Amino acid sequence: MSEENILISFLEKFDQYPFCVKMGGKEYRIGEGGPAFTVAIKKPIPMSALMTSTSLALGEAYMDGALEIEGDLYDALDHFLGQMGKFSTDTSALKKLIFTSKSKKNQQKEVQSHYDIGNDFYKLWLDDTMSYSCGYFQNEDDTLTQAQMGKVDHILKKLDLHEGMHLLDVGCGWGYLLLEAAKKYGVHGLGITLSKEQYKAFQDRIEEEGLEGLLEVRLMDYRDLPKHGRQFDRVVSVGMVEHVGRGDYEEFMQCVQSVLEPGGVFLLHFISALKEYPGDAWIKRYIFPGGVVPSLREIIHIAGDMRFYTVDVESLRRHYNKTLLCWNENFQEHRGEVVDMFDERFARMWELYLCACAATFMNGIIDLHQIVFTNDVNNELPMTKWY
Numbered sequence: 001m002s003e004e005n006i007l008i009s010f011l012e013k014f015d016q017y018p019f020c021v022k023m024g025g026k027e028y029r030i031g032e033g034g035p036a037f038t039v040a041i042k043k044p045i046p047m048s049a050l051m052t053s054t055s056l057a058l059g060e061a062y063m064d065g066a067l068e069i070e071g072d073l074y075d076a077l078d079h080f081l082g083q084m085g086k087f088s089t090d091t092s093a094l095k096k097l098i099f100t101s102k103s104k105k106n107q108q109k110e111v112q113s114h115y116d117i118g119n120d121f122y123k124l125w126l127d128d129t130m131s132y133s134c135g136y137f138q139n140e141d142d143t144l145t146q147a148q149m150g151k152v153d154h155i156l157k158k159l160d161l162h163e164g165m166h167l168l169d170v171g172c173g174w175g176y177l178l179l180e181a182a183k184k185y186g187v188h189g190l191g192i193t194l195s196k197e198q199y200k201a202f203q204d205r206i207e208e209e210g211l212e213g214l215l216e217v218r219l220m221d222y223r224d225l226p227k228h229g230r231q232f233d234r235v236v237s238v239g240m241v242e243h244v245g246r247g248d249y250e251e252f253m254q255c256v257q258s259v260l261e262p263g264g265v266f267l268l269h270f271i272s273a274l275k276e277y278p279g280d281a282w283i284k285r286y287i288f289p290g291g292v293v294p295s296l297r298e299i300i301h302i303a304g305d306m307r308f309y310t311v312d313v314e315s316l317r318r319h320y321n322k323t324l325l326c327w328n329e330n331f332q333e334h335r336g337e338v339v340d341m342f343d344e345r346f347a348r349m350w351e352l353y354l355c356a357c358a359a360t361f362m363n364g365i366i367d368l369h370q371i372v373f374t375n376d377v378n379n380e381l382p383m384t385k386w387y
Contacts, residue, residue: 171240
C-alpha cells in the first residue's frame, strides 16, 4: 500500500462529518455526504508520527504549511476535533513532554515561556482590560471588552466583597480583577504571578491608578504562601490551577487554605474536564508546557476532604468558545504584525491554538468552571445566589 493510501486509511476513521482530502493531485472523500471541510496535504505525513501523536503530527504539519485548510479553520476544527477520542498518543514515547517536572524552577520556566512572550504581543489581540481568560457574555451582542468586564464583575459579586477586606489573587495576570476590586469595593489586594512581564505591567497599572495604598503585586510561587505571613478574607484564582499539575492540586488547595480566614470565600475559575487526562502533546510542546486540565470531580473531591464547602458551581464553557473566537478575530486583524514580531510559523501556531481551543470547548472536550468554596462553614453569606 502506498504512503498516500496508508494516510487516507488512517483518516477514514474520522468519519463523523464528511470531509475532502486533496493530496498528490487527487481528491479523497471521507464519510458520507457533501464535505463539511477540505484538507489539502502538500507533503506526506509519516504514519509513525501520526501514531506517536496524531495531535503533534497534524499540528506541526499545519504550522509548517504541509497541511492547509481550505475555508474557515475554526469551522473545520469544530467538525474534526469532536473526534479527539480517536487520536493516537504514545505516552511512553512522549513521557518527557507529557509528564514534566513540577519543581518551582521548572514551573516558573514553563509559565514564563507562555506569558512572557511580550506584553506588546498580547496587546495586539486581547481587549483593553488585558484579560487572558474566559469572558462572560451577558448579552449576545456584548463586545469582548464588555464580556471581560462582565466576567470580573460576576466574580467580584460572587466573592461577596466588603470595604476593608483583604483579597488575594493567585495568578493575577495583568491585574484587572484586583484593580476593579480596589476601586469598586475598597478592598486591599495582593496579586501573585510567576510572569515577569505581567508583574511589571501590573505594577505600572497600580501606580497609574494611584492605588499603591490598596494593591500590591509580587513575583511569587503559590507554594510560598504559607510562609508569607498574611491572612485574607477572600481568595480568587482565575486560569492558574491548570499550571499546577496533577498530583499537586491538594497542595495548591492547602496553600490557599493556609492564608484564608475561617469562613472565608475562595473562588476557583479553571478550565476543566469530565475525566482525568494527561493532556494534549501539541499544546504541551508549543503552547502550555506542563499544562494539565483538572477534572471537575477531582477538585471537588479534594475540597471535601479539606472541609472546603462547595457553595456554587457554574459552567462557562460556551462563553470560552466565544471568547476564543473574539481573540482569533483580533489576532487575524493584526496577523501581519505578529509575523513581523516572530515569523509565519509562529502565527500559524497561534491561530491553530486559538481555533482548536474554541472547537474543543464547543465540542465539550474541555469545559470552564467557576466554583465558590467557603473555608469550613459560613453562615453569613446571603442565602440566595448573591450574584
